[in-house]
Amino acid sequence: MVTTDEKGPLTAKKKSVIIRSCDGDEFLVSESAAVLSTSLKKILEEKEDRLIHLSDIDNKTLAMVIAYLSTHADDGLSDDLKRSFDQEFVSGKEFDVLKYLVLATDTLQVTCLCYTVAKKMADIMKNKLVEWVRREFDIQNDYTPEAEAEIRRLDAWAWDDRQLEDD
Amino acid sequence: MAYSFPEEVLEHVFLFLSSDKDRNAVSLVCKSWYEIERWCRRRIFVGNCYAVSPEIMIRRFPEVRAVEMKGKPHFADFNLVPEGWGAYVHPWIRAMSVAYPLLEEIKLKRMVVTDESLELIARSFKNFKVLVLSSCEGFTTDGLASIAANCRNLRELDLRESEVEDLSGHWLSHFPDNCTSLVSLNMSCLGSEVSFSALERLVARSPNLRTLRLNRAVPLDKLPNLLHRAPQLVELGTGAYTAEIRSDIFSNLTEAFSACKHLKALSGFWDVVPAYLPAMYSVCSGITSLNLSYAAIQSPDLVKLVSQCRQLQRLWVCDSVCCLSCSRLHRRHGLEALAASCKDLQELRVFPSDPFGGEPNVSLTEQGSSLYPEGCPKLQSVLYFCRQMSNAALVTIAKIGEFYPLSDYALSSLELPIITLEPLDTGFEPSYGACKLLGHKMPRLNVEVIDERARPIPGESCPVEKLYIYRTVGGRRVDMPGFVWTMDESAAALRFS
Structure with a gap:
């Protein structure tokens, strides 16, 4: 991964780190991009080693996060350009991809990206049935049929803004 | 996994x-x-305050910031729910004041709100921001004064259609001098004069004010002063739109309006003097919502006004637009002009000018046939408040449906307020006995009979006067007045024994 040249006098040699995904791929990342992740920043502060192994992030997901970090570390880009990059970044991505991405942002503590991905996931979840949500998140329903029916009734009767909008 | x-x-x-x-x-x-x-x-909507209890809400959702709640049934708008029926908000406020210290918003509709409740709100929620009381009653300007004085971060105070007892016009002066957070102030329902200098100062120190809806007591010649202080307004409700015809008032008004570049919604216009309407023509091109339901405006004036509002999406008028003094030609003319000028119109509401009066000004059949389908292709909703639902009117509705065969037009809401009052031709005449049976069979339903007639208790075959049925998870309510009969087994046993 190539970083842009700094303008002005070079006070220190541009530092890079290598990040390895759980499936063994290695990524060369500028330190200025890496430290946008609070977790990576902490690791780099604590040890001299320039190789960081992430045992629970796969190469595809890691590549996406690094693309995000590098863009946001680029001082040559305006905030507007970064914002439109963020929108582009999540648009069209499959729900499954977003799930891994949001988990990676949580592990790496990249708060802004976490919100962007969470919002995109919520947008996709809108108007979906419970059954869809369970399937996509691979969750077993642990309610008894009676308990589920009771919650459905309560929810529909007590707090539901659908029917009474202009009434 | x-x-x-x-x-x-x-x-x-x-x-x-x-x-x-x-x-x-x-x-x-x-x-x-x-x-x-x-x-x-964080946000809760309760569609019926008797469908659930404060305890159930708080137990389930411990960290709520915004609560919206409705009380009396919709037919309360047509004076069909007797005074004292219920929908008291105080038990809710009391419970929330303990459980939700971080509460920021309360929006209530058709509920009884006392000054005590308002004082509790003002005292309990340190970061309170939004209070909307829509068609509420039971409070005075003293309660509003305590909200004004204590809610330092208040963004929105909206009293739309509420009945407020006016004790003092000085409640506005209770907003502290460092209160600059107001975004929306709607006091259009207040009857008496407010302290104009306090209002002027408040508007001047509210740089974020977007909505200002005045009441009828604010005279037209004061309006320019306010507009000069708030050129950023997006929504304006004027006060009385009347004054003796004077060129200086007219030019002041014209100048003040022309400085308001962001106005999108206009309302108010009580006692409108049509000669002053051209003073606001400069803002008309940006207007998307025009509420003339308080303005007894005649058809030719409406045509002139509406033809300026090319971007209009929502129009509320009162049926005197097509009043008896106009010829049938004029009546058609009003709606035709609408169709010709406002291609973006999505919503049209026609309110009765005298809802509880005798003869309706115009019948639905005539109105309906004037709605030209080719005129407003985006029209989605027509709300027409009619008092009589005749066969002819039903035929008209069916015809409107035929005009728009591709279903890009929907007669989405049609209000039939009186149909519950007199069971004359409907063939549906529930008796006390039938209601008791229903209440017994459906324990999750609250079946309430509202009957203000003289005692003794009517017999089982006696037809009920008014019936209100709703589903609930909160159980039977305990605050009914004597004229409400709940039709569950125990209550029935108590009352009918």
């Missing part, structure tokens, strides 16, 4: 799910999601 979602990640996702429907779906996924969801639900 390949992955498990940490709680905080799910919380982020849930926070972006804003509708109750989606939140409800999430809480049904599994028990742990139910737990996570209930702790991060």
Whole structure:
């Protein structure tokens, strides 16, 4: 991964780190991009080693996060350009991809990206049935049929803004 | 399972799910999601305050910031719910004042709100921001004064259609001098004069004010002063739009309006003097919403006004637009002009000028046939408040439906306020006995008979006067007045024995 040249006098040699995904791929990342992740920043502060192994992030997901970090570390880009990059970044991505991405942002503590991905996931979840949500998140329903029916009734009767909008 | 979602990640996702429907779906996924969801639900909508209890709400959702709630049934708008029926908000406020110290918003509709409740709100919620009391009653300007004095971060105070007892016009002067947070102030329902200098100062120190709806007591010649102080307004409700015809008033008004470049919605116009309408023509091109339901404006004046509003999406008028003094030609002319000028019109409401009077000004048949389908292709909703539902009117509705065969037109709401009052031709005449049976068979339904007639208690075959049925998880309510009979077994046994 190539970083842009700094303008002005070079006070220190541009530092890079290598990040390895759980499936063994290695990524060369500028330190200025890496430290946008609070977790990576902490690791780099604590040890001299320039190789960081992430045992629970796969190469595809890691590549996406690094693309995000590098863009946001680029001082040559305006905030507007970064914002439109963020929108582009999540648009069209499959729900499954977003799930891994949001988990990676949580592990790496990249708060802004976490919100962007969470919002995109919520947008996709809108108007979906419970059954869809369970399937996509691979969750077993642990309610008894009676308990589920009771919650459905309560929810529909007590707090539901659908029917009474202009009434 | 390949992955498990940490709680905080799910919380982020849930926070972006804003509708109750989606939140409800999430809480049904599994028990742990139910737990996570209930702790991060910030907004609650309760469609009927008797369908659930404050205790149930607080137990389920401990961290709520905004509550919206409705009280009396819709037919209360047509004076069909006797005074004292219920929908008291105080038990809710009392419970919330203990459970939700971080509450920021309360929006109520058709509820009884006392000054005591308003004082409790003002005292209890340190970061309170939004109070909307829509068609509420039971409070005075003293209660409003305590809100003004204590809610330092108040953004919105909206009293639309509420009945407020006016004790003092000085409540506005209770807003402290450092209160600059107001975004919306709607006091159009107040009857008496407000302290104009306090209002002027408040408007001047509210740089974020977007909505200002005045009451009838604010005279037209004061309006320019206010507009000069708030050129950023997006929504304006004028006071009385009347004054003796004077060129200086007219030019002041014209100048003040022309400085307001962001206005999108206009309302008010009480006692309108049409000669002053051209003073606001400069803002008309940007107007998307025009509420003339308080203005007894005649058809030719309406045509002139509306033809300036090319971007109009919502129009509320009063049926005197097509009043008896106009010829049938004029009546058609009003709606034709609308169709010709306002291609973006989406919503039209026609209110009765005298809702409880005798003869209607115009019948639905004539109105309906004037709605030309080719005129407003985006029209989605026509709300027509009619007093008589004749066969002819039904035929008209059917015809309107035929005009728009591709279903891009929907007669989405048609109000039939009186149909519950007199069971004359409907063939439906529920008796006390039938209601008792219903209440007994459906324990989750609250079946209420509202009957103000003289005692003794009517017999089982006696037809009921008014009936209100709703479903509830909160159980029987305990605050009914004597003229309400709940039709469950125990109450029936008590009352009918």
